[in-house]
Amino acid sequence: MEQTFIMIKPDGVQRGLVGEIIGRFEKKGFSLKGLKLVSVDRPFAEKHYADLSAKPFFSGLVDYIISGPVVAMVWEGKGVVTTGRKIIGATNPAESAPGTIRGDFAIDIGRNVIHGSDSVTSATKEIALWFPEGIVSWQSSAHSWIYE
Numbered sequence: 018m019e020q021t022f023i024m025i026k027p028d029g030v031q032r033g034l035v036g037e038i039i040g041r042f043e044k045k046g047f048s049l050k051g052l053k054l055v056s057v058d059r060p061f062a063e064k065h066y067a068d069l070s071a072k073p074f075f076s077g078l079v080d081y082i083i084s085g086p087v088v089a090m091v092w093e094g095k096g097v098v099t100t101g102r103k104i105i106g107a108t109n110p111a112e113s114a115p116g117t118i119r120g121d122f123a124i125d126i127g128r129n130v131i132h133g134s135d136s137v138t139s140a141t142k143e144i145a146l147w148f149p150e151g152i153v154s155w156q157s158s159a160h161s162w163i164y165e
């Protein structure tokens with residue numbers, strides 16, 4: 018089934034939002050397949066955000082991501098990439114709808130709490146980058162109560 022890479026950024030960890038964010042994905046019915054608290058170094062953060070290297074905010078973005086530990090996760094479920102982005106909300110919290118994670122918990126674009134893969138292709142790349150050791154293979158006993 019489809020998988021996505023979700024990262025709670027350093028502000029989300031520092032602000033104690035880890036449980037709240039995991040709860041939103043869990044309650045939706047998605048399955049947690051990988052989870053770790055990690056501090057990444059500059060070369061790793063630059064690799065994760067390589068597509069944005071020409072942007073004027075790139076070095077500030079890398080400084081932000083390496084400023085403290087992040088929670089790296091893999092979530093699985095039908096349509097999880099697109100639905101995950103909807104749960105997260107628009108990139109700029111000023112435009113994120115209330116009820117989304119960024120709409121509820123963030124104000125500035127450079128402190129927007131969470132990252133989610135923007136396509137299945139990016140998800141595959143990001144999961145390989147963040148979880149070279151692999152992820153956990155299991156199926157929730159609630160599966161048949163979530164999927165018809």
Ligand SMILES: Nc1ncnc2c1ncn2[C@@H]1O[C@H](COP(=O)(O)OP(=O)(O)OP(=O)(O)O)[C@@H](O)[C@H]1O
Pocket residue numbers: 069074078107108126127128129131132133134135
């Ligand atoms: N104009 C900006 N100023 C400062 N930071 C920005 C700006 N635009 C984007 N960012 C930061 O770079 C991240 C990556 O930007 P991108 O355009 O890929 O948005 P996104 O896909 O919604 O975010 P993410 O990749 O973190 O899920 C944003 O989440 C935000 O933290």
